[in-house]
Amino acid sequence: MEHMDDLSVTGCRRCEALVESRSRIVDGVGPADADLLFVGEAPGEQEDQGGEPFVGRSGDVLDDGLRDAGLARADVRITNCVRCRPPENRDPTSGELANCRPYLEREIEIVDPEVIVTLGKVPGEHLLGRDLAVTNEAGSIEDVEISGTTRRVLVCVHPAATLYDRSQRETFESTIEQASELAGDGGQAELGDF
Numbered sequence: 001m002e003h004m005d006d007l008s009v010t011g012c013r014r015c016e017a018l019v020e021s022r023s024r025i026v027d028g029v030g031p032a033d034a035d036l037l038f039v040g041e042a043p044g045e046q047e048d049q050g051g052e053p054f055v056g057r058s059g060d061v062l063d064d065g066l067r068d069a070g071l072a073r074a075d076v077r078i079t080n081c082v083r084c085r086p087p088e089n090r091d092p093t094s095g096e097l098a099n100c101r102p103y104l105e106r107e108i109e110i111v112d113p114e115v116i117v118t119l120g121k122v123p124g125e126h127l128l129g130r131d132l133a134v135t136n137e138a139g140s141i142e143d144v145e146i147s148g149t150t151r152r153v154l155v156c157v158h159p160a161a162t163l164y165d166r167s168q169r170e171t172f173e174s175t176i177e178q179a180s181e182l183a184g185d186g187g188q189a190e191l192g193d194f
Contacts, residue, residue, distance in 0.1 A: 028079030
């Protein structure tokens with residue numbers, strides 16, 4: 001039986017293809033009261049195996065960007081639009097995104113972040129509700145109503161984009177720095193944490 005207990009989803013079987021391809025449901029990680037919420041599209045193979053979003057090479061890029069902006073991974077919340085790995089790491093379908101949307105909205109409601117940072121095209125389009133040119137719009141902020149509350153959404157390129165196109169590194173890093181500044185002192189880690 002499907003259930004969401006606070007920030008954990010158990011027993012969800014809404015998407016047949018994802019139930020077959022996942023080894024587990026990958027919930028978000030980080031404080032339930034984080035000032036910054038980073039949203040990716042879906043777990044990949046390593047995330048599915050480890051049960052945590054943004055691990056592996058993309059996770060290393062994200063961790064480095066956070067550290068350079070004066071943040072620790074432990075101080076932010078990281079989640080995905082879809083909590084189960086799509087087969088062969090394909091993009092989630094619109095139906096899968098819609099099926100998982102209530103879980104994401106509930107997580108946003110509980111965390112109540114100062115800023116939501118979308119990591120890549122899929123989460124940006126999903127939360128903004130429109131087509132998105134991520135490379136051109138990275139660093140832009142929009143106010144979006146999510147579950148009846150206006151939220152600040154900051155568009156960011158996906159960390160993996162920096163691995164395949166080094167020119168995206170500066171865009172990624174400056175957007176993470178911007179997120180840190182928008183979150184204010186409440187999202188800052190102490191230098192002694194490093």
